[in-house]
Amino acid sequence: MTKGLFVSIEGIEGAGKSTLIEHLKKHAQFQSDTLFTREPGGTPIAEAIRKILVSREHSDMEAMTELLLVYASRQEHIRKVIEPELSAGKIVISDRFYDASYAYQAGGRHLDVDILAKLDDWVVQKTTPRLTILIKAPIQLCLDRVYSRGNQDRFDDESSPFFMAVQSMYTQRADRDPDRFLIVDGTQSPDEILDICVSKILSLRKL
Numbered sequence: 001m002t003k004g005l006f007v008s009i010e011g012i013e014g015a016g017k018s019t020l021i022e023h024l025k026k027h028a029q030f031q032s033d034t035l036f037t038r039e040p041g042g043t044p045i046a047e048a049i050r051k052i053l054v055s056r057e058h059s060d061m062e063a064m065t066e067l068l069l070v071y072a073s074r075q076e077h078i079r080k081v082i083e084p085e086l087s088a089g090k091i092v093i094s095d096r097f098y099d100a101s102y103a104y105q106a107g108g109r110h111l112d113v114d115i116l117a118k119l120d121d122w123v124v125q126k127t128t129p130r131l132t133i134l135i136k137a138p139i140q141l142c143l144d145r146v147y148s149r150g151n152q153d154r155f156d157d158e159s160s161p162f163f164m165a166v167q168s169m170y171t172q173r174a175d176r177d178p179d180r181f182l183i184v185d186g187t188q189s190p191d192e193i194l195d196i197c198v199s200k201i202l203s204l205r206k207l
């Protein structure tokens with residue numbers, strides 16, 4: 001059994017995941033005993049895979065290739081970082097985790113969810129988040145934020161129907177698993193979002 005607390009943060013591009021993480025990093029409660037990480041990424045191999053995944057040079061990538069690369073990076077991340085840190089009793093907060101595969105590769109790219117469930121049996125196993133914070137905001141607002149921040153990668157180039165499918169899959173998963181998900185209104189200020197998330201994480205930490 002793991003001793004720590006595993007938290008993932010999800011939402012479409014521009015929802016405010018990285019902004020929330022930056023605020024959490026500065027918060028007094030998370031200065032020690034907390035590891036901040038991200039997917040795809042979190043280890044040298046996983047970060048190298050991330051570069052392949054997000055590169056605009058790879059706009060012709062097969063959806064299945066994308067999925068397998070994400071799970072290859074997740075295998076590295078879970079075994080080398082997430083599980084050891086949880087075993088050491090840490091809070092692990094990840095900018096995206098496996099719900100993003102369902103949202104993007106199943107929702108956005110129409111891959112069969114049964115394939116993802118099989119990959120979860122092999123790769124994720126029992127290392128699932130205790131809490132998943134889903135930041136939700138209107139798609140156009142999120143896309144406007146991304147455009148004003150500056151498009152950064154291959155996923156930022158996708159169209160609004162793609163993000164509608166992604167957000168809809170996120171919502172379906174949250175509705176099916178209300179005990180794990182906290183849905184946060186991403187139109188609130190970063191400070192309001194921070195307060196809600198800090199209270200929730202700390203309430204679980206005490207259990």
Ligand SMILES: Nc1ncnc2c1ncn2[C@@H]1O[C@H](COP(=O)(O)OP(=O)(O)OP(=O)(O)O)[C@@H](O)[C@H]1O
Nearest residue numbers: 012013014015016017018019145149186188189190
């Ligand atoms: N609650 C908020 N209110 C107003 N602006 C916000 C809020 N959260 C984030 N932003 C702004 O929106 C932009 C995108 O935010 P951020 O980079 O945190 O999104 P993200 O979810 O991490 O996106 P990505 O998936 O592309 O990494 C940034 O310029 C950020 O300053």
Ligand SMILES: [Mg+2]
Nearest residue numbers: 017018019095
């Ligand atoms: Mg981000």
